[in-house]
Amino acid sequence: MTQPLLAATGVVKSFGPTKALDGANMSVRAGEVVAVMGPSGSGKSTMLHCLAGIIQPDAGTVMYDGKELSAMPDQPRSTLRRTEFGFVFQFGQLVPELSCIENVALPMRLGGMKRRDAEAKARTWLDRLEVGEVAAKRPGEVSGGQGQRVAVARALVTGPRVIFADEPTGALDSLNGEHVMRLLTEAAKDTGAAVILVTHEPRVAAYSDREVIVRDGHTRQVEFA
């Protein structure tokens, strides 16, 4: 069994009096899609944010590719997020002032790529997600489902090693949801990216290789023969 690419061990995280995570463990290997499921408020998003280094745990460790993410200063941690991680959230992740193609090109521009090259690459991803026609529009001018696919294009365009998706299909109808899931899981199989997928929808979770259940800040993995 290969080493996990990303692993959280004994993670504790409180927000004021609320203990969102209370000794949670989970890991993901390269090329693996793990679904994170569990009731509302159980700590799924908090888990994802800790794994992605967006928030720091109060206790416990998050290891990424041999480095302790949970002990890394802000600056290198945010560089790592930008260069090696991709994010898809349910809402409000596109920059409203930029066109859709500029949004998709943004992570590459931040990495220093020339505008023309970045937008050419962005274009191919918009086409792959079948939203090429909204390239010039701003996020406020496209439908929820189209915006979501633009966001998926932006998450995948840099070829991330880990993709974090929090309810990525929440705003989509079944058919579009399936399309997005196919692309996310293909990205994992093609490029060896790990995918961490928070979802309430069992049909979406069915695209994963295994599931982790979060309940009251604890994680639980059902092992089967």
Place this chain on the structure above:
Amino acid sequence: MSIGHTLLGLLEGGPRHGYDLKRAYDEHFGHGRPLHYGQVYATLSRLLKNGLIEESGVEQGGGPDRKRYAVTAEGVTDVDTWLGTPEKPELYMQSTLYTKVVIALMSERDAQDVLDTQRHAHLRAMRELTARKRGGDLADQLICDHALFHLEADLRWLELTAARIDELRNQVTS
């Protein structure tokens, strides 16, 4: 699945031999569970007896395989009626899983474990169907989706029950 009605429906496309009907049935509806010749000929002889099909020429050589069958006007009416009659919605009022959860609670075992174990089994079945869909044609996708939506309904129930497990424990143990 009503094999009789399905064979009648297939015969509406034109007269066919028994083995030909079997092939058409397996291609569209078999999905890993092909019809037995015995089933085909038993069904055909019932349809024949009820006047829903008739023999339409026998090829040289004879034998049961050589007979061709055609749908009659009564047969067409029968298909009309079948298609126009809704299937009875399945009520799912007998749930083994509900019973298991209640027994677990009554005996102070971990009912969440029961639910988690079931969820895992359901998700595994759903993964297999999803993988089959990926490589399949439109017919495979639609058939797998039908099963997937049903399994998903079970899982939604499972999640709702998990969220209300303390409430349920209080009720069954008081």
